[in-house]
Structures are given as C-alpha cells and as structure tokens.
Amino acid sequence: MSPRALLRTFSELCITIGTLIVLFVVHLLFWTGIRAQSATDREIDRLEAGWAAEPLEPPAPSRGGGPPPAAPVEYEPGQPFAVMYIPRFGEAWDWPVLQGTGTDTLKKGLGHYASTAVLGAKGNFAVAGHRRTHGDPFKDFPKLRPGDEVVLTDGTTWFTYRIASKPYRTVPSDVGVIEPMPRPLKDEAAAFDEPGRYLTLTTCEPEWGSSHRLVVWAYLDATQSVTDGKPPGLHS
C-alpha cells in the first residue's frame, strides 16, 4: 500500500466515524422523540379504546370524600394502565403509565415500579420517566413545586395527587424513596411522617447524566369518578 493510499483510507475512516457520531446524535435527539411520540399516542389510544370497550365498574361513591376502597388490581407487565397529566408541564402533557421500568417499557411511556403500590392504594405508587431522549417526558422536572398537581386516570377514577416536596436530589442507590412510607437517605428530606397514599416520581440528574436521581413525592388529595368529569386541576 502506498503512503497515498494509506492516507486516503485513514481520511475516509475519520469521515465515516464522524458521520456515525453525527447520525447517533440525530438518533438520540430527534428520532427517539419521534418514535416516543407515536408510541405514547398508540398506548393512550389503546387504553382509551379498552376503556370505551369495557367500562370498568365505577367504584361506589365514597363517603366523606375519602379515596375509594382499594380493589385488588394487577397490572400486566409492559402494558399501559393509566394516563398521567401534570399541569405544570403544560396542558398538552399527557403520558401513558406502563407496568415495569425496563428499557423497552420506558421507550413507550412512563414506567410504574412493579414492586410498589397500585394507583390510589395505600402505600407508594412510584413512577420513573426519561428526563431526556425518548420524548423528554420529565424534562421540566426541576420546575415541580409543592402544591403542584399530578393527575392520573385509570379509566374509572381520576386521582389527583398533590406534590409535597421540592425535587430531591439523591444517589441512584437511595431505594428508600420508593418505599411505601418513603425513607430517603437524608432524614430531613422525608416528605411524610406517617403512612398514607403516596406517589413518587423519579428521573435522572443531571439532565444528560446518570450520577444522581431527582425525586418528588405527592400525596393523594382527591379522587372522583370519570362520570363526574375531569378534576378542576385539568383545563378544558
């Protein structure tokens, strides 16, 4: 091989690698978002079609505005079972919640930690979502503030959770945050001091990194049957 051919091959390799890197960035920044958009739309459509086809028995109206009695519920792994709305993230922000937190599941929506409580039940309903890539569902996570609403529906009931803490930055091994009674490593960060019906959201921190996690906690504030219309926190 002549030096000239060597040099040419080397240049071609460099250009190829550069092109690959650019393509990969395009894939991460745009393509995963486009795929997530269609995947989440599909999951929400499936959910709503399922709810329309076989309306679940609406729970008996509870006295005193308390949460309805918890029925034994089981979610199918990888399947959507609820839709989440967070008004702080914008009126158009709606994401399906799927069972499990596997890589493939999180490409289609938010993931419910399979070991945690079911929606509206006593304990902790914990959900993880991407901060970046795959549609950026939790991009604005740091903007969440105490008092913000997290609204979920499972087709029969609207659950309105109210955030109780500012986003708490912690390390990935801080598994206490998703316990039924959240117990973060830092005691002073704990949002609650008695058992109740809680919700936990987790995502990564920093935005493009994985060294830490961001966590917020919320408590169940109100429930209402879907037949009574949307909760006041949701516009239109």
Added chain:
Amino acid sequence: MYGWIWRHLPGNVWVRAALSLLLVLAVVYVLFQYVFPWAEPLLPFGDVTVDGEGGAAR
C-alpha cells in the same frame, strides 16, 4: 474504501450513483433500526430509576 466500492459497482455513472444512494440508505436504516437502539443503553441517559428494580438501562 469508497473508491473500491465505486469501482466494483456495475453500470454507468448514473446507475452507480443510484446504487450508492441505495447503499447509504440501507446503512442508515440498519444503524437506526438495530445498531443505535443497541448502543443507546450503554450511554447514561436512560438511568431514571433508583437501583434494585428491573433497571432502565445501566
């Protein structure tokens, strides 16, 4: 490398150009469909869960 491919494509310049374009499209398709989804979990953007649970991509 690219010169070698070009010389081994059949036909005149236009046919070769069309075939090259097809090859490029095929490579991009394979990358987006198979290679990048495989490579992505190796990067940290998917780590959104606290440990000890099914784990979104480590």
